[in-house]
Amino acid sequence: MDETIDLWNVEGNVHLTLRVAGYQFPDSPDEDWLLIDLTVHHDDQCFGRIDPAIEVNELLDLRNWFHDLQHRRLPKYATVDFTEPCFTFHFLRSDPAHVRIGVELDAELKPPFPLHQFGFEAQTWQIIFNLSNEQLCTIVAVLDQSLSQYPARGAG
Numbered sequence: 001m002d003e004t005i006d007l008w009n010v011e012g013n014v015h016l017t018l019r020v021a022g023y024q025f026p027d028s029p030d031e032d033w034l035l036i037d038l039t040v041h042h043d044d045q046c047f048g049r050i051d052p053a054i055e056v057n058e059l060l061d062l063r064n065w066f067h068d069l070q071h072r073r074l075p076k077y078a079t080v081d082f083t084e085p086c087f088t089f090h091f092l093r094s095d096p097a098h099v100r101i102g103v104e105l106d107a108e109l110k111p112p113f114p115l116h117q118f119g120f121e122a123q124t125w126q127i128i129f130n131l132s133n134e135q136l137c138t139i140v141a142v143l144d145q146s147l148s149q150y151p152a153r154g155a156g
Helices: 056-070 133-149
Strands: 005-008 014-023 033-042 045-055 087-094 098-105 125-132
Touching: 005 125, 005 133, 014 125, 014 133, 045 056, 056 087, 056 133, 125 133
Parallel strands: none
Antiparallel strands: 005 014, 014 033, 033 045, 087 098, 098 125
């Protein structure tokens, strides 16, 4: 199975890929920071970065958030954010065919070029995605695989 979350925004002009690239400190039995490999292609521009943006327990929270959306349950929180303010996930709406989310990029994971979406230059880097049931299932499976490869190691 490919271990990458691969998304196109609602307009088809922004392509976002995310994957867990490993532990920030692979030899430390107590450190649970994970490296996130993020790439954004927007029209003819590209941005990529690997950053220790999330801890294992936060990745589990994200997995559970997507699992709730996959089963059309409202997640406990409409927004999932993390210790490092690099990216945030926003639940926007749901219909029988799709769940609409926003993925907001900031700090180290914010591309250095502006986001153009819905005919305007956006004030923030919040990319809007419509996710099908199949895509939600794939995202949960990718996150499950990442959690299996990179389990919690620290005392907490």
